[in-house]
C-alpha cells in the first residue's frame with residue numbers, strides 16, 4: 001500500500017487549510033503506486049459544493065529539486081488542454097509545500113480508471129494524447145536531464161553484476177552485454193527532442209471508455225528524444241504483460257493515434273526499432289535492480305525483469321523492424 005507517511009486528522013486538516021479549497025471532509029489513502037504516498041481528499045466549499053483532490057507526499061525516490069519542473073509542466077500542459085491534472089497552488093501561490101521535512105503537493109483529481117487489457121480504440125487515444133503532450137510541451141521553458149538514460153542503464157546493470165543477472169535468468173548477462181554494446185554504438189544524437197513523459201504505462205493513464213481522461217505520474221518526465229517516448233509507450237502498451245505476446249493491432253492503433261496528431265519524420269521512424277530496444281533496456285535495468293535489491297519482507301512485489309528481456313529480443317530482431325508502421 002503506497003501510504004508511507006502517517007498523517008493524523010488534525011495534521012491533514014492543517015495541511016489542506018494552506019490551500020484555498022474549502023474544508024477537509026475526508027482523506028483516504030490510495031493503495032496504488034509504489035513511489036510516493038497518495039490520498040484522495042474531499043473538501044467542501046462555503047457554498048456546500050464538494051471537491052476532490054489528490055494529495056501526494058513525496059518520498060525519497062523523488063528529488064524535491066525536480067518538483068518545480070514536474071509541477072510547472074502539469075500546469076503548462078493543462079493550460080494547453082492536455083488531459084493532465086493541474087497543480088493546486090497554496091494561498092501563497094506555491095506549487096508545493098513542506099511538512100515535517102517532506103515535500104507535498106495538492107493535485108487536481110481526474111476521473112477514470114487504468115485499463116489492464118487495452119482495446120485498439122484505447123491504444124489509439126493514448127497515442128494521440130502522447131502526441132498532444134509532445135506538441136504542447138514544445139514551448140515549456142524548463143529542461144531536465146533524463147536520469148534514466150543510457151548511463152543509468154549501464155550503472156544499474158553494472159550494480160546487478162553478471163552473477164546477479166544470471167540468478168534472474170541463465171544467459172541474461174550475455175544478452176545484456178550484447179544489447180548494451182549495440183545500443184551504445186548506435187544511440188542517435190540528431191533526432192528532435194523535447195519534454196517527454198518517459199513512463200507512459202497503462203497504470204499512468206486514466207480512461208473513461210475510449211477517452212483519455214488523465215495522464216498522470218510525470219515523475220520521470222525529462223528532456224530527451226521525442227520518438228524515444230513513442231518507443232517507451234509502444235513497449236508498455238503493445239505486449240501481453242509477460243512480454244511474450246506482441247499485440248499487432250494495438251501497435252497499429254497506437255502509432256496511428258500518435259501520427260494523427262504529430263506525424264513522425266522518416267528519421268524518427270527509422271530510429272524506432274533501436275529506440276524501442278533502449279526503452280526495453282531501461283525497464284529491464286530498473287526491474288532487474290529492484291528484483292535483486294528488494295528485501296523479501298518489503299510491501300512491494302518487484303516487477304518481472306524478464307517481461308522486458310522478451311520485448312528487447314523482439315525489438316532487436318530485424319524481422320520485427322516494420323512493426324512501427326501505422
Ligand SMILES: Nc1ncnc2c1ncn2[C@@H]1O[C@H](COP(=O)(O)OP(=O)(O)OP(=O)(O)O)[C@@H](O)[C@H]1O
Nearest residue numbers: 030032033034035036038054085108109110216217
Ligand atoms: N490526478 C489524479 N486523479 C485521479 N487519480 C489519481 C491522480 N493521481 C494519482 N491518482 C491515483 O493514485 C494512484 C497512484 O498515483 P501515482 O501512480 O502517481 O503514484 P506513484 O507512487 O507516484 O507512482 P508509481 O508507483 O508509478 O511510481 C494512481 O494509480 C491513481 O489511482
Ligand SMILES: N[C@@H](CCO)C(=O)O
Nearest residue numbers: 199201283286287303
Ligand atoms: N513503469 C515502470 C515502473 C516505473 O519506472 C515499470 O513497469 O517497470
